[in-house]
Amino acid sequence: MGRYVARRLLQMIPVFIGATLLIFLMVNVMGDPVAGLCGERACDPATAAQLKREFGLDKPLWQQYATYMGNLFTGDFGTAFNGQKVTELMGTAFPVTVRLTIVAILFEILIGVSLGVLTGMRRGRPVDTGVLLATLVVISVPTFVTGLLLQLLLGIKWQWISPSVRYGSYDELIVPGLVLASVSLAYVTRLTRTSIAENKRADYVRTAIAKGLPRRRVVVRHLLRNSLIPVVTFIGADVGALMGGAIVTERIFNIHGVGFQLYQGILRQNTQTVVGFVTVLVLVFLVANLLVDLLYAVLDPRIRYA
């Protein structure tokens, strides 16, 4: 087990370097960012040259990358064009996004898995068809439509919530979290349903019922535990996707999180911001994947890592 984790951690290093290099190249391909800093006019050449020197943009690309990675290991993520430390930006953006992601994941687990079990146990009944139809609708409607509609109805028409997030506290993030989770939630429901329906006819379930175990125990301990493997995989991968891909939701609800900072960083071609944030997101993805793999062992004793 320990050796397996160590091996996985070592495998992360090339993935990490590859991903950051790719992002670095992509942002650099967009061209010289300094030109966008002087409004609707050309920067004077002397100032532009000096800004490039200060941000290290005058050096060859490999050297920029090497310097950047070197600084990264000392915890220096560089500075954004407005003079703000990228670490400071992260300090404000990540906590909000983490909270939003937690809310979204909770919705996925609580609602998605419960609905999945409910429909999986009652395959073909009206309730099953109804939920299936509902998930289809949720999957096919784009996030921004759901977001704007909820904002309009709950925020302006009925005044139940404030239409925008101001402090990024959990209570404010309930509706945005639901919007962010909606598509994944539908997938979790469908995955759980299929998985449960398949395993319902498995031998070990029949054995458990024959032993005279109470129905609840059969469902929760035997059936669900085995059926959750694909769902856990999906949710684990979704953690990273939610953190980096909340851009639409974050813009609609005025959440100054990772998605918004990335968006602004890309618009302003701020290499330091974009690469810094993506680096952290890559780490989140890798760690989430590792945790998912380790959870398999917990869920299914047959899977053991030597």
Added chain:
Amino acid sequence: MGGVARARWTACALAAGLLAAGLLATGCGDSAGFGGAGVLTSSWGDPQNPLEPANTNEVQGGKVLDMIFRGLKKYDPRTGKAQNWLARSIDTTDSRNFTIRVKDGWTFSNGEKVTARSFVDAWNYGASLRNNQKNAYFFAYIDGYDKVHPDTGAQSADTLSGLKVTGPLTFTVRLNQKFSSFPDTLGYAAFAPLPRAFFTDHAAWLKKPVGNGPYRIESYARGSAMNLRRWDGYPGPDRARNLGVTLLVYTDSNTAYTDVLAGNLDLVDDVPATQLKNVRTDLNGRYINTPAGILQTLAFPYYDPRWNTSGARKVRTGLSMAINRRQITETIFRGTRTPATDWTSPVLGTAGGYKPGLCGHACDYDPVQARKLIQEGGGIPGGRLKITYNADTGSHKQWVDAVCNSINNALGDDKACVGNPVGTFADFRNQIGQHKMTGPFRAGWQMDYPLIQNFLQPLYYTGASSNDGKWSDKQFDRLVDRANAETGQAAAVRLFQQAEEVVRDNMAAIPLWYQNGSAGYTSRLSHVALDPFSVPVYNEIKVG
């Protein structure tokens, strides 16, 4: 609100109880200072550059500077006229050497006196190459600028030789050329005075800037909010009529607008184009739409020889006539833009040089004449018109497509003109800077100060800072030089208008429309107005 607030608290307490797992603060309860009695909340965008007077070149940063600084001159929010503010007098006999006397009794909000040195130090800082100030070129008229800010190589001086402190409240300015309107440019934020703290503890000053305006900054959370409070010791005549302003950064202007509808935000100063259709009914008429000193034009690449011929001049005039400005401003912009009939802006007023109709027939929609002129001029260079624009902000795509449709309809050829989007603003500026344009490109000009000079010289003078198309005309240059040397305003304006006629006869750039500023607000506020820079006149707003 009481019930809502309580419900929120309950939810907050629940959330905190459930989820405050040590690591994650819930951010509850910290609502001090957002709005409140006598304080208004207003939408904001994250300033792109550090908040220094000579480093701020966009509206969002300018908004703050406008509240916390007062300079030698101030532009009247209604007429745009430059009035003496901290200047007791600015005298010259030759339009080149100026003696400036500063009023006594002004201080910064930290108690330090505003003296002649506060200005001279600030200007020297702004001009010096080593400080990376993006508005340094504003000091280019002052003698010695080429020493502190050379085009290449290291600076050979730290201070401008043209600036001399001659007394506690007097200093002299020597320019490197005659520039009679120089005093009227001094209302621009780059010329604001700076306290010693700016130089002695720069990092701390940037975290919480200190100025001498009607507001002082109480707290500043970078990238999210800034709390400004009325400064009670402010000696000027334009004291704030509210207790303060809280600027809140919004991810999207649509969200800010939604918040105003819900009564969550008091003022949004950029109503999104998509909302303009219903804005009057949505806000019960609490919507203002006033001219701002912004002109959208199509510029041309004169470094491309195909555009630099006498035939191409006819083609450009023809293209101008092929654009149905009225229809585009009504359908796409719903009256927040006005078809342009000259190369300046209505905010200048006729005394300041705005001359409606100066463009004449060349700016009227006349498809028949347009087709004729383009044919006479040898057709569109390269056979097809590509209008380049940046697609990341604004509604540029919509209007460029509309302009192209208009041209295609006039020419009876639906392949004559296409839009050529560029992903980001920086990339767009890069391509312009590297002379990669093959056809017309979007050029927006937001005035720095309300002078006709500012609409012509930076854009069309040979080698000027914003002459992106590299247009050059000796006659135009001569007229501008003469206008700058002229001491009387009326005579100077007349000469500038003659120069503008040269721009017209060559159709150096096609004027499209004058842009308005728009704002919507809640019933809590009254006396809301926008100045000619499309910034709300915060100190005049009354709350409650």
